[in-house]
Amino acid sequence: MKVVIKQWNAVAAWRWDMPDDDVCGICRNPYDSTCSKCKFPGDECPLLLGECNHSFHMHCIFSWLRQESSQEKCPMCRQPFKSKAQDATGEAPEPDNDSALPT
Amino acid sequence: MSNQSILRITRELSEIQKGPDLSLAVACRDIDVRHVRALIIGPPDTPYEFGFFEFAVKFGREYPTKPPAVTAVTTNSGRTRFNPNIYAGGKVCLSILGTWRGERGEEWSSAQGLESILISIQSLMSSNPYENEPGFEDGKSEFDKKNQVDYVAKIRHETLRVSIIERLEDYLGIGREKVPGVLPYNADDDYRENLLDAPFEPFKDLCKRRFLWYYDSYLSAIEIEKEKHADGKRFDRMPFEGAGNIMEGCFQYTSLKKRLETVYQKLNEEMDAWGAEGQVATQKELSISSNLQRQYEQIVEFYKNNDSVTLDLELVDKNPFVWQLVLFGRPMTNLDGGMFRIKLYLSTKFPDTLPRIKFETPIFHHRVSKDGILCYNPTRKDDLKSHIEAIIEAVEEESPAYDPRTLVNPEAAKLFWGTPDEKKLYNRKLRRSVQESTEY
Numbered sequence: 001m002k003v004v005i006k007q008w009n010a011v012a013a014w015r016w017d018m019p020d021d022d023v024c025g026i027c028r029n030p031y032d033s034t035c036s037k038c039k040f041p042g043d044e045c046p047l048l049l050g051e052c053n054h055s056f057h058m059h060c061i062f063s064w065l066r067q068e069s070s071q072e073k074c075p076m077c078r079q080p081f082k083s084k085a086q087d088a089t090g091e092a093p094e095p096d097n098d099s100a101l102p103t
Numbered sequence: 104m105s106n107q108s109i110l111r112i113t114r115e116l117s118e119i120q121k122g123p124d125l126s127l128a129v130a131c132r133d134i135d136v137r138h139v140r141a142l143i144i145g146p147p148d149t150p151y152e153f154g155f156f157e158f159a160v161k162f163g164r165e166y167p168t169k170p171p172a173v174t175a176v177t178t179n180s181g182r183t184r185f186n187p188n189i190y191a192g193g194k195v196c197l198s199i200l201g202t203w204r205g206e207r208g209e210e211w212s213s214a215q216g217l218e219s220i221l222i223s224i225q226s227l228m229s230s231n232p233y234e235n236e237p238g239f240e241d242g243k244s245e246f247d248k249k250n251q252v253d254y255v256a257k258i259r260h261e262t263l264r265v266s267i268i269e270r271l272e273d274y275l276g277i278g279r280e281k282v283p284g285v286l287p288y289n290a291d292d293d294y295r296e297n298l299l300d301a302p303f304e305p306f307k308d309l310c311k312r313r314f315l316w317y318y319d320s321y322l323s324a325i326e327i328e329k330e331k332h333a334d335g336k337r338f339d340r341m342p343f344e345g346a347g348n349i350m351e352g353c354f355q356y357t358s359l360k361k362r363l364e365t366v367y368q369k370l371n372e373e374m375d376a377w378g379a380e381g382q383v384a385t386q387k388e389l390s391i392s393s394n395l396q397r398q399y400e401q402i403v404e405f406y407k408n409n410d411s412v413t414l415d416l417e418l419v420d421k422n423p424f425v426w427q428l429v430l431f432g433r434p435m436t437n438l439d440g441g442m443f444r445i446k447l448y449l450s451t452k453f454p455d456t457l458p459r460i461k462f463e464t465p466i467f468h469h470r471v472s473k474d475g476i477l478c479y480n481p482t483r484k485d486d487l488k489s490h491i492e493a494i495i496e497a498v499e500e501e502s503p504a505y506d507p508r509t510l511v512n513p514e515a516a517k518l519f520w521g522t523p524d525e526k527k528l529y530n531r532k533l534r535r536s537v538q539e540s541t542e543y
Binding site for chain 1: 114213
């Protein structure tokens with residue numbers, strides 16, 4: 001049997017390279033979701049990984065670090081919060097699943 | 104509402120409500136998530152044992168960047184300081200709340216939350232709260248040692264009097280002009296109760312049920328303390344207690360015992376009245392009545408087709424508000440050959456008011472009080488099948504996780520979790536009550 005594909009739509013999904021069920025310790029939303037201010041997950045609401053290996057939505061951790069009372073410490077372990085090497089955070093989301101749907 | 108913290112508060116509330124911790128409860132009015140009420144059950148083996156301590160938690164717009172404001176509500180109307188760090192005026196001194204100078208790493212952070220606050224408060228309620236006071240941490244002098252004992256003694260008394268007995272008396276209208284008798288269900292009253300100006304008492308049913316669970320513990324605590332503290336003896340004053348921020352009063356265990364018994368009796372009367380109230384509801388064809396009837400029929404149908412459990416369920420006098428469950432002991436277990444008659448009493452306010460479960464057949468079991476009150480915890484409160492399942496599980500479970508908050512029968516629990524010999528004795532006593540159950 002000969003099949004001719006006339007048209008196809010690619011569908012891709014992405015997720016952060018993070019454990020599945022983990023949530024941001026500040027907003028308690030999943031990492032794949034946004035901080036509580038943003039509407040769209042992804043580059044607009046990225047994650048930030050600290051040197052202490054605790055990660056948060058960038059907006060969440062920034063609004064905490066802006067506080068004087070935070071003393072610029074990680075809210076989880078209270079070590080001084082420094083973001084880990086750039087490439088860990090600036091990375092573009094990778095598609096990890098795509099499928100073609102013949103119509 | 105644009106505010107971001109609402110989402111987090113809502114999530115925290117539902118997590119605590121769904122969680123397995125029997126010592127915490129939280130609630131808020133649907134329209135106002137920022138004002139939360141929290142109930143902490145006093146930890147076992149402390150003078151706060153099984154007391155009901157309520158706190159008001161107010162979340163500001165900057166939560167979780169800033170901590171919420173927490174106020175103690177159980178203060179005997181502002182007269183009693185229950186802990187060096189929980190003031191009569193309601194202030195809770197805690198470093199993570201920013202109300203106390205904290206050590207490094209103890210301050211608030213946005214990764215903290217409602218549950219961690221409540222657990223911190225709970226940890227203030229220790230077996231020796233005297234040492235919570237700065238400067239008294241390691242009192243080794245005779246003076247300090249005596250104070251520690253005296254402090255525990257008066258806290259225990261006030262826990263029983265204020266946090267337990269007076270709370271329940273308020274709920275039941277004892278000692279007031281208006282004494283609720285047998286009230287027929289009235290849809291208008293029910294509606295009015297839901298209005299905003301009605302008092303917000305989210306823990307009313309919870310406290311009543313827990314009171315029934317822990318009644319034997321309360322009573323035995325009073326019996327022991329009564330011997331040690333003569334009626335009328337004034338509480339000793341602690342060196343850190345100042346004007347207006349103090350725990351004052353005198354021991355009156357004899358009258359506490361009477362009041363405790365009265366509360367217990369009232370609760371039983373209330374439960375007994377539900378049957379009659381239910382019959383009125385059925386005559387008026389209220390929806391709660393048909394709801395319960397339908398649930399009953401579905402459960403009977405379910406167990407007809409389910410061989411894993413042998414039970415018999417029927418309505419007492421065809422009243423959907425009083426169920427009789429006959430549970431047959433599972434073969435090859437300690438309950439083998441047993442036959443237990445259990446009554447379920449349902450309120451017209453179900454599921455806001457949860458059923459009361461009573462064993463009519465005596466059983467020696469760590470989850471069943473001397474009077475037959477069963478301690479169980481349904482996963483879905485509005486689903487009676489979930490209640491039945493939880494009842495069966497509580498009775499049958501052979502190696503439950505130790506949770507001192509489920510100890511409703513102090514004698515049986517002590518043996519159950521005791522030495523191997525005591526465990527044997529427990530099994531023997533349970534087996535005997537199982538054998539006798541068929542003759543009852």
